Amino acid sequence: MGFHIRKSRVTIHGQPVHQPDAPTSDIEMARIRLIAVGLIFLCAWLVIAGRLGMLTFSESPQKPAKTTSTQVVIKPGTPRATITDRNGQILATSLATASLFADPRNLPDADEATTRLVETFPDLDRDDVFKKLSGKQHFVWIKRNLTPRQQADVLRLGIPGLDFQKEERRVYPAGNLTAHIVGYTDIDGNGIAGIEKSFNDELATHPAPLRLSLDLRIQSILHEEIRKTIKRFSALGGSGLVLDTRNGEIIAMASLPDFDPHDPGKASDDARFNRASLGVYEMGSTFKMFTAAAALESGQALPTDLYDARKPLKVDRFTIRDSHPESRWLSMPEVIMYSSNIGAAQIALQTTTPIFRAYLEALGLTQRAPVELPEVGAPLVPSRWRDINTMTIAFGHGLAVNPIQMASAFSAVITDGILHAPTLVAGKNDNATSPRIFSEKTVMTMRKIARLVVSEGTGKQAAAEGYVVGGKTGTAEKAAGRGYNRKANLSSFLSAFPMQDPRYVLLVSIDEPKGIPETYGFTTGGWVAAPAIGEIIGRMAPLLGIRPFDETAPEIASGLYIDPAPTKGGRQIVVF
C-alpha cells in the first residue's frame, strides 16, 4: 500500500526530479550500454583469473630476482666446501646451526627470561643477558651456533620474543691436529688462516671437497711423537714434516704448541705460529748434505777427497770448530758422519762460492717455499754472499730456511735428483716441470753417506729396524743478540727411508731441548730428534704399506755401503 501512496504523491505534485519519466529510448540505451560495461568487466575478471592461474602454476620465472634483491641475506644456498685429508677424512666442514637472538620488545618479562636462559646456558653472564633483554633494541644476539639439543631446550622454555637465525658453523673434527694447516674462518665464514684462507674463494664457490695431501693417521703419529719429545726434553716447541719423495706432497706437518681451531682467539701467538712453514731457522749440520751434494755434482769434489780437520779454522774474526773433533784428515763421508764443520766449510769453499750458491738456489733454499699456505716464511739470505758466508752456510749457519724447504731439497738429494715443489693438495703435482738437479751418481753417493750417518755415525738412534733409515743430524745454536747461544739449540734430524729407494723424507726439529740424565745432558739432534724419527718411521711405515727389509741382505748392506776410511791416493784438498 505504502508504495502506491508514495508514487501517487510524486505524480500529483509533478516533481520530475528522479521519477522515471526520462524518454524510454534513453533508458533502453543505458541498459544496453550497462550490459556492455558488465561484459567488459566480466572479461577483465577472466583475464585476472587466468593470469592468477598462470602465475600459480608457473615455475616462478621471477625467482632469480630473489638473489639480486636487497633483502636481508639469509645465507646463500651452498655451504662452504669440506676439506679432507688424502683418504677422505674430514678436516673441516660446515654444519647448519641455529643462533639465538631476542626481540626485547616482545619479551613479556625480561627478568624471568634472563633467569631461564642462564639456567639453560650456565656459561652466559646474567647481568649481560639482562642488559640485552631489557634494552630497547629490536634485535640482540644471545648465543651463536647452538646445537640441536640446545635449540630444543630454548624452544621448550616457550618464551616469546626469542628466535633463531640459521647459520653455518665451521667444524674441525681433527681439532688441534691439523689446526696450523687447515687454518680457520672468522664468524662470517671467511677463511683467515691456513688452507681456509689460501683457498677461501674456491671453498666458498665450489661445493666439491678440497682433498689435501695430508694423511691424518701419519699426522697423528708425527704430532704425538713430537709432543712426547718436547715433553721429555722440556723443550719450547717443535715441528715435524713428512714428505712424499715421488711428488713433493706433504703427508704430515706438525707444529707444537698448537691450538683449537674452533677458538683461535684464545690461543697465544706462539701457539698459532706454524713453525713448520712460517718459522725460518738456521738448521745447522743437516745442511751439510746439500754442501756435499753440490760439491759432488759440480765435479769440484770427489767422494775420496780428504780434508784437513786437525785444528779449528780461523777466518777473520771467526773460528770454525768441530763439536766432537777428530783432529785429523777426514774423508768426505767422514766429514758428514762425524759432522765436521771444519770439513764442511772446506768442501763448500772447494766448490767455490758462485757454484755453491747456485746449487742452493736451484734447491729452492733461497726463495720462499711455493706451498699453498698464506703463512710461509721467506728465507733469510745474506745480503752480500762472500766466501765466509759460504763457509758457515756449509754447516747450516748464516742462511735461515724453513722446514718445508729443507725437506723438499733433501728429497731431491737422496731420491732421484729431481726437485718437486712441495704441496699440500693431493694429486696436484704432475712432476712435468720439476727440474733435475743431481745425477744418479751423486744421488747414490749421498744415499750411502746418509745411511752411514744412521748405521755408524751421529744418527744411530734414528734406526728403525727393517726400514733402512738414512739421514743427517743437526744441532744449531740459536742466534742470540749478535752471536749464538751455545746452550739454546734447535735439534733436528733430517731423514729418509728406505734408503735403497727412498719413499718418504722426514724432518723433526725440537726447539731448545733441555738435557736429561738418559742423554747424559746432551741436547744434540742425534740424542733428541733422531729417536723420535726412529719411532715415527717404525709406526708409519706399516700404515703406508712399506714392508720391513732385511737390512743385512747383500743388496742393502753392501749396496748402500761406503767405506768412510780415507782411501789411499785420495786428494788432499787445501783450499784455505
Next chain:
Amino acid sequence: MPHLARTDTSMIGQWWWTVDRWLLAAILLLMAMGIMFVAAASPPVAIRIGLPSYYFIKRHVVLLGVSFILMMGTSLLSPRGVRRTGLALLVVFIPLMIATLLFGAEVKGGRRWIYIMGFSLQPSEFIKPAFAIVAAWLFAKGRCLQNFPGTRISIGLYAVIVSLLLMQPDLGMTVVVTAIWGCQFFLAGMPIMLVIGLGLLGLGGIGGAYMFLPHVTSRIDRFLDPASGDTYQVQRSLEAFSNGGLFGTGPGQGQVKWHLPDAHADFIFSVAGEEFGMIMALGIIALYAFIVLRGMSRILHSEDLFVLLAGGGLLTQFALQAMIHMGSSLHLIPTKGMTLPFISYGGSSLLALGLGMGMILSLTRKRPGGALS
C-alpha cells in the same frame, strides 16, 4: 533475525523485504574474509613500523563495524535520499580536498591526508561515491529536462575534482574518478563518435602523463621493462602467488608480507594468494564479479535513469578498484596503490566504501515503478 512479516510496513520491515539479500550476503562474506586477510598480512607491517602486532587488526575491525553501520544506514535511504546524501558529501568533501592541499601532511610524495580531530582522513575516497551520485543526477536530469545543462555542469564538476586530484597528485584516484564518470557519461548516451574520440584522448592523456610526470614515467618504464629499475614489490608479489600454489602456504606461513611495505593494504591480494592459495584467490575474484554483475542486473530492471546511472557508476568504482588492485599485484598493469574494497586495511577507504555500498544496496532495492515488483 527477528520475524518480519511481509505485511510489515515499518522502515526495517520494508527494507528487509526489498533489499537484495544475495548482494548483502556477498558483501558480508567479503568483509569477513577481509578481517582474515588483514589478520594475516598486517602484523609484520605493524612490527616493522614499531606498532603493537595487532594494531591494524583491531583498527580494521572497528572501522569495518563503522563502515557496516554506514552501509546499513545508507541502504535504508530512498533514491532521493541517496541523491541528497551524495550532494551533501560533495559539498563537505570538496572544501576538505582544498584544505588537504593547503594543510595536509605530505606522505610518500603526495598531499592526500588531512587530520581532523585525531583522525587522518583521505577526502578523495569520499569524493568518489559522492561524485558518482551527483554526476548521475546531473546526467539524468539533463536527459529529462530540455533546458537543464546537466551534462555541462557535470563536465565542469569533473574538471574541478580532477584538478584537485592531480594537484595532490593522486593519479590512481584520477583514473578511477575519470573511469566512473566516463562510464556514466557513456551510459547516459554519449554519442558513439565521442566515445571513440575520448578513448583516443584518454590514451593521449596517459601518453602525456608519461611524458611530463616523472613518477608516472618511472612507473610505466618499470612495468614495461622489469630490468629498468626497482620492481622489487612486484617481483615479491609474483613470487607470492607461485609460492602459494593451489592451497596456499597456510595462514601466517607466507613470506611476502615481510617484504612489502603495504602488505595489509595495496598488496593484500598477494598475501591472500600466498597464504590461502589460488582457489581462495579465485573465490575472491568470483565474489567481486558476483557483487558487480548481480548489482548491475538488479538496476537493469529499474525504470529510473538516475538509478541506472548512479548504480552503474558506483558498481564501476567498486569493480575498478578491485581490478586495479588485483591487476597491480599480478603485474597486469603498472603498480598502482589501490585498496581492495572491504578487504584492505584503510580507514577512509572502508568508510567511503560503506557509504558507496549502502547506496548500491539502496538503489538495488525492489521498488514500484521498476520491473522488480
